Amino acid sequence: xTKEKIEPYFQILxxxxxxxxxxxxxxxxxxxxxxxxxxxxVLVRYGELALxxxxxxxxxxxxxxxxxAAMLESREIPYSQIRxxxxxxxxETADSRAAAEAAAxxxxxxxTSPALTTEPSxxxxxxxxxxxxxxxxKEGDSFAIRARRSGNHPFxxxxxxxxxxxxxxxSLEKNGVNPRVNLSSPDKExxxxxxxxxxxxxLETFKGVGGLPLGTQGSMVVLISGGLDSPVAAWxxxxxxxxxxxxxxxNTPYAQSAARERAFDCIRQLQKWAPGHQFRTYEIPHxxxxxxxxxxxxxxxxxxxxxxxxxxxxxxxxxxxxxxxIITGSSLGQVASxxxxxxxxxxxxxxxxxxxxxxxxxxTEIMDIARKIGTYDISNRSAGSCTAVPERPxxxxxxxxxxxxxxxxxxxxxxxxxxxxxxxxxx
Amino acid sequence: xTKEKIEPYFQILxxxxxxxxxxxxxxxxxxxxxxxxxxxxVLVRYGELALxxxxxxxxxxxxxxxxxAAMLESREIPYSQIRxxxxxxxxETADSRAAAEAAAxxxxxxxTSPALTTEPSxxxxxxxxxxxxxxxxKEGDSFAIRARRSGNHPFxxxxxxxxxxxxxxxSLEKNGVNPRVNLSSPDKExxxxxxxxxxxxxLETFKGVGGLPLGTQGSMVVLISGGLDSPVAAWxxxxxxxxxxxxxxxNTPYAQSAARERAFDCIRQLQKWAPGHQFRTYEIPHxxxxxxxxxxxxxxxxxxxxxxxxxxxxxxxxxxxxxxxIITGSSLGQVASxxxxxxxxxxxxxxxxxxxxxxxxxxTEIMDIARKIGTYDISNRSAGSCTAVPERPxxxxxxxxxxxxxxxxxxxxxxxxxxxxxxxxxx
Numbered sequence: 001x002t003k004e005k006i007e008p009y010f011q012i013l014x015x016x017x018x019x020x021x022x023x024x025x026x027x028x029x030x031x032x033x034x035x036x037x038x039x040x041x042v043l044v045r046y047g048e049l050a051l052x053x054x055x056x057x058x059x060x061x062x063x064x065x066x067x068x069a070a071m072l073e074s075r076e077i078p079y080s081q082i083r084x085x086x087x088x089x090x091x092e093t094a095d096s097r098a099a100a101e102a103a104a105x106x107x108x109x110x111x112t113s114p115a116l117t118t119e120p121s122x123x124x125x126x127x128x129x130x131x132x133x134x135x136x137x138k139e140g141d142s143f144a145i146r147a148r149r150s151g152n153h154p155f156x157x158x159x160x161x162x163x164x165x166x167x168x169x170x171s172l173e174k175n176g177v178n179p180r181v182n183l184s185s186p187d188k189e190x191x192x193x194x195x196x197x198x199x200x201x202x203l204e205t206f207k208g209v210g211g212l213p214l215g216t217q218g219s220m221v222v223l224i225s226g227g228l229d230s231p232v233a234a235w236x237x238x239x240x241x242x243x244x245x246x247x248x249x250x251n252t253p254y255a256q257s258a259a260r261e262r263a264f265d266c267i268r269q270l271q272k273w274a275p276g277h278q279f280r281t282y283e284i285p286h287x288x289x290x291x292x293x294x295x296x297x298x299x300x301x302x303x304x305x306x307x308x309x310x311x312x313x314x315x316x317x318x319x320x321x322x323x324x325x326i327i328t329g330s331s332l333g334q335v336a337s338x339x340x341x342x343x344x345x346x347x348x349x350x351x352x353x354x355x356x357x358x359x360x361x362x363x364t365e366i367m368d369i370a371r372k373i374g375t376y377d378i379s380n381r382s383a384g385s386c387t388a389v390p391e392r393p394x395x396x397x398x399x400x401x402x403x404x405x406x407x408x409x410x411x412x413x414x415x416x417x418x419x420x421x422x423x424x425x426x427x
Numbered sequence: 428x429t430k431e432k433i434e435p436y437f438q439i440l441x442x443x444x445x446x447x448x449x450x451x452x453x454x455x456x457x458x459x460x461x462x463x464x465x466x467x468x469v470l471v472r473y474g475e476l477a478l479x480x481x482x483x484x485x486x487x488x489x490x491x492x493x494x495x496a497a498m499l500e501s502r503e504i505p506y507s508q509i510r511x512x513x514x515x516x517x518x519e520t521a522d523s524r525a526a527a528e529a530a531a532x533x534x535x536x537x538x539t540s541p542a543l544t545t546e547p548s549x550x551x552x553x554x555x556x557x558x559x560x561x562x563x564x565k566e567g568d569s570f571a572i573r574a575r576r577s578g579n580h581p582f583x584x585x586x587x588x589x590x591x592x593x594x595x596x597x598s599l600e601k602n603g604v605n606p607r608v609n610l611s612s613p614d615k616e617x618x619x620x621x622x623x624x625x626x627x628x629x630l631e632t633f634k635g636v637g638g639l640p641l642g643t644q645g646s647m648v649v650l651i652s653g654g655l656d657s658p659v660a661a662w663x664x665x666x667x668x669x670x671x672x673x674x675x676x677x678n679t680p681y682a683q684s685a686a687r688e689r690a691f692d693c694i695r696q697l698q699k700w701a702p703g704h705q706f707r708t709y710e711i712p713h714x715x716x717x718x719x720x721x722x723x724x725x726x727x728x729x730x731x732x733x734x735x736x737x738x739x740x741x742x743x744x745x746x747x748x749x750x751x752x753i754i755t756g757s758s759l760g761q762v763a764s765x766x767x768x769x770x771x772x773x774x775x776x777x778x779x780x781x782x783x784x785x786x787x788x789x790x791t792e793i794m795d796i797a798r799k800i801g802t803y804d805i806s807n808r809s810a811g812s813c814t815a816v817p818e819r820p821x822x823x824x825x826x827x828x829x830x831x832x833x834x835x836x837x838x839x840x841x842x843x844x845x846x847x848x849x850x851x852x853x854x
Contacts, residue, residue, distance in 0.1 A: 324767035340751035
């Protein structure tokens with residue numbers, strides 16, 4: 001169902017059929033004008049929270065409502081109230097479609113539906129269904145009523161289906177449209193969800209991003225390079241409720257300033273998914289470290305030593321920020337240097353909690369998510385390559401050799417100097 | 428396109444139209460019988476390998492062909508040859524449909540198509556397209572030719588499209604079917620891929636599992652519990668080319684023997700995805716460790732200490748097997764104990780390379796994969812709970828306390844005893 005098909009019906013029911021000028025009223029039954037719509041709302045469904053204990057669920061739901069409110073505010077969508085009833089959140093708003101789309105982008109949400117509310121009676125629900133049918137069901141269309149009920153009512157779901165179905169049938173017949181019911185694959189569906197205090201009637205459902213409410217799983221540091229992978233890795237962990245602390249290791253003079261801009265733009269884009277939560281972004285000067293590796297160690301080990309140093313720096317930020325882990329965009333075997341042996345060498349003897357959410361992802365899967373979250377075009381911008389990368393990087397690292405290389409330098413001091421020179425931003 | 432619609436055409440072209448009894452030949456043009464089909468093949472497409480250097484690509488492709496052969500053999504699908512040409516693998520087989528479905532289940536494969544081969548001429552391709560059209564295009568259907576070309580030919584892709592399209596058009600007209608071309612969303616598509624030595628004609632494409640050839644990314648240990656998550660985690664890493672070494676920590680007497688059977692059945696199911704590669708499965712007695720934790724440490728820390736011990740044991744197996752990492756089925760926030768803080772406590776001060784491919788997955792996503800790979804029903808079998816789990820497990824672990832708890836025991840000795848009593852199976 002397209003926006004065009006649905007909008008008039010919301011407008012009609014909101015403003016009263018008489019008030020609507022751009023809709024063809026010919027053949028409409030004047031009795032339908034008495035349909036009483038109480039409000040426009042968005043039905044918000046969330047999944048995994050249902051599994052949690054009541055204390056945790058209460059906390060999760062409150063955070064979810066706060067995050068929904070922040071998302072609506074960030075998109076300037078007006079709403080009057082966000083409330084919850086067992087297993088559902090409701091947004092009262094005059095722009096239920098925009099609000100439903102915005103809420104679907106909030107982590108923890110399974111799906112949303114713009115809906116109309118009325119009294120929880122068969123008569124009111126049937127009357128609204130009949131009214132809706134006039135607008136959306138055309139000659140040749142089959143239809144179905146999808147009824148659902150929770151709470152105590154003197155009728156069953158089947159009764160709702162029958163009452164609303166009959167009302168639609170009669171309404172169509174009166175308007176000269178041949179009614180045709182098809183329960184298995186109808187052209188048009190009208191959903192009626194009858195709850196204790198109110199009935200909700202809706203036509204469409206937006207798929208939400210899923211996951212857990214942002215902020216429920218503590219915080220983690222994420223190494224953001226600005227390339228395709230790391231923003232996707234960050235987003236996936238945000239989806240699981242983790243508040244991120246972005247760390248950008250600035251490789252100047254081995255990288256261009258465009259790389260910094262690109263990374264920062266990726267972080268700004270991620271920030272759009274976290275309204276109400278302000279990231280603290282760290283920029284750590286990493287060039288001096290690279291210089292040491294190039295001058296002191298075997299050239300083919302530069303990238304390995306660089307990665308190990310980034311992990312150590314990120315670990316310091318992690319401890320400082322009381323965070324619980326470090327997120328990377330590494331994906332096994334994606335490039336020649338991302339072998340299992342190299343990835344082991346990257347953390348050999350380092351007791352650092354590292355998460356690679358993309359470890360088992362294919363490149364095409366990563367690209368699909370990057371497009372969805374809005375970082376694809378940013379990451380695809382040319383920002384030059386790191387000139388510290390050797391012509392032939394190591395692909396089967398010898399762990400002991402790496403240890404020996406590192407002993408040639410004062411690693412602890414290098415980490416501490418980098419952290420002292422780090423800057424913290426709110427982007 | 429359904430199996431029913433396509434099978435007759437393959438049969439016709441394989442056996443000659445006259446030989447087919449159960450197909451309506453009325454209206455067929457006798458000249459079409461001269462269509463010369465050289466062989467049935469499967470076109471196999473693989474993606475990420477194209478990005479690799481020629482040496483790595485050669486190795487990957489050879490392994491891919493070996494893995495395809497093993498998959499065909501494990502499913503008892505006969506084939507005469509598996510060969511490669513730049514960017515494609517071809518399976519010569521009399522059962523191209525079954526072979527295409529089997530090859531689509533081989534890690535590294537992007538897609539497969541059962542195809543017919545003929546000489547790379549416009550005339551032969553057009554003649555086969557015309558013949559196919561008679562079987563698959565009915566009155567009211569629109570069609571399109573999708574042409575592709577690589578190599579040197581005296582014609583372009585557009586020429587192929589035109590020649591085959593014209594042949595289909597004329598063939599339909601002769602048979603009293605009104606031809607209707609629709610390039611944007613046709614009801615039926617015929618694909619023609621013209622290469623240097625042969626032309627390939629096909630109707631359908633099976634989506635492959637993707638990833639990288641199994642065996643290209645070394646090996647890793649995977650902690651298999653038999654629950655829903657760990658087999659999915661193992662499969663995802665296999666998909667990225669990792670050969671797995673399953674480790675089952677047997678919690679007897681705190682677990683039932685059904686748990687062991689369930690875990691072993693999951694491993695057997697995973698083995699079906701790795702024909703030609705024999706897993707070495709470790710079973711490690713973990714009950715004595717649990718007993719120590721229960722007797723010596725605060726009860727609420729049992730699960731944390733258990734997990735840390737499993738990681739240590741898995742690490743010993745990893746070193747012994749010359750593997751590069753340890754895979755778990757952990758997913759952040761899925762259960763109360765999988766908080767970021769707890770997951771950090773699980774590896775606090777342990778320098779062990781751990782991979783959690785499901786870390787950012789929702790439960791519903793994990794369930795979908797479990798169904799696809801055939802472990803869902805096994806994991807869903809009741810196998811009793813671990814009775815060592817305390818009533819209220821820790822959810823916000825204090826790292827230093829865990830260290831103090833471990834100092835009360837001879838951890839090193841416990842690990843070494845467990846490994847000494849470990850058994851290795853080929854399931």
